[in-house]
Amino acid sequence: MEPENQTGVAEFFLLGLSEDPEWQPLLFGLFLTIYLVTVLGNLLIILAISSDSHLQTPMYFFLSHLAFTDICFSTTTIPKMLVNIQRQSKSISYTGCLTQVCFVLFFAGLENFLLAAMAYDRYVAICHPLRYTVIMNPHLCGLLILLTLIISIADALLHSLMVLRLSFCTDLEIPHFFCELAQVIKLACSDTLINNILMYLVTSVLGGVPLLGIIFSYIQIVSSTLRMSSAGGKYKAFSTCGAHLSVVSLFYGTAFGVYISSAVSHSSKDTARASVMYTVVPPMLNPFIYSLRNKDMKGALKKLILFATVSSALVLGF
Template sequence: MEHRNETPISEFILLGLSNEPELQPLIFGLFLSMYLITVIGNLLIMLAVSSDSHLHTPMYFFLSNLSFVDICFISTTIPKMLKNIRTQNKVITYEGCIIQMHFFILFATLDVFLLTVMAYDRFVAICHPLHYTVIMKPRVCGLLVLLTWIMSALNSLIQSIMVLWLAFCTDLEIPHFFCEVNQVVQLACSDTFLNDLLMYFVTGVYGGISLTGILYSYSKVVSSILGISSARGKYKAFSTCASHLSVVSLFYCTVLGVYLSSAATHSSQSIAVFSVMYTVVTPMLNPFIYSLRNKDIKRALKRIIGMAAI
């Protein structure tokens, strides 16, 4: 068996999306634009919800939390990527890599659970409209968000600690633009069986709970909508769910696409490119999806823009 050096390491190398020097300015400009659009768009959603009393409802409370998480989610990866391109330095410290991995897992898990909570909110609103204000009280909404934070923090903490126990060798190149946990674990010299087991178990349990909750909620929602006699009533009920359903579909389809592409190809570089969809594109599109199909959000945004123009 080949002897491998397991000396303590101080840094990793993030290979990024491309090694071609002529593509770096294009990648920098593209991702800087997407980052700014994401941050500004989600900040506007949060500002609209907080400034308009008509939007102080559970649905918009969860939406503003989702916007905050999306800003944090994209901010864990893109600023470091842009800095590396700008300085032409692909190094990330060992501590920085663990911290980035921790917060990436935290906010990715939060995204998943917040989408589930929002599906439950739509289920109560459509299927139990007379009891909606009783069931979805402010205290209950706050507890639901707190629960998502606790479960997400527990997941990210355990997975980060498990990576800290690993020993790494001299091959420290991560074929990604951020410290993705699976890519980092693959670089370890020590046994990664427990890490892989935990990763698949948590993904299965958390993903299964979330997807089951969303599918159950929307199966009940669809049944209730089909039971509405008037076409106008059906359209109104469906329109309250369309934006959230679009965001859920976009998020899960892109994540599923990444996992299918990783199973179909052995190119880590291709997986990194595919992962841009759910790490960057989805958080960027969420504000547009909610604002374009929601009259209340559009009205609040117009008022904010009008005040800013004065």
């Protein structure tokens, strides 16, 4: 039977990571834990930065925005998956699916550009330390955040509006745990050539330019660090970049891993499982990377936890 063309789609169906009923409780518990750890960890980072005057610097300014982005990124995908598992349902409305596509693109774009901004901040701090406060002034930091917001919003809206022009068939099953742009486009009955060209072109430009900026920044950082005569100076320079470099490696490494796996594997399920590595894992691990590898963050978190403990004790005492 030929699939019928539908101009008014009511809902899509998210097949998730596994259709085996025995796996559903395990998946629910695992992703609920991941989500709670992600939200709590990134929230602690934001609270620690906002409460400690020593952390009111450009590096931590960008880090707090990255933590907020990670919370929103996870909130865009995981709660809907948990609700579907709990209700034993796979459906997501047409509007809900397009909204999810839009927000996933928006927050992924924000993460991408924030990592580039943080790399530039480290480049200025190490290669031009005497001019750091002049270059990385509040006006420039605010401008960089505004620019990332504008570009990310434009990218998300462009792709979402291009999906609106498509008509879909009766086969509306998405072999994923969220509405991914590429998977939604595959379900369309109408011509998707423009959508595919736009998707690959924009992704290459908006993904490639920040990545090239990060690579250039670190080439300059390594070159500048190697010219330092002091071993202590070299260690300090590399230690300030260690956490950010780990986060960059995690984000881009998992994203490229998903791209390679989708190109090699013809199984949609394998691609969906691989996508977990860049949509779910990095937001959860980022707070641990920054808190464990950063002495200032450790100190701020200890103060925050101590303050919360003392406050709770006083409240309970009264």
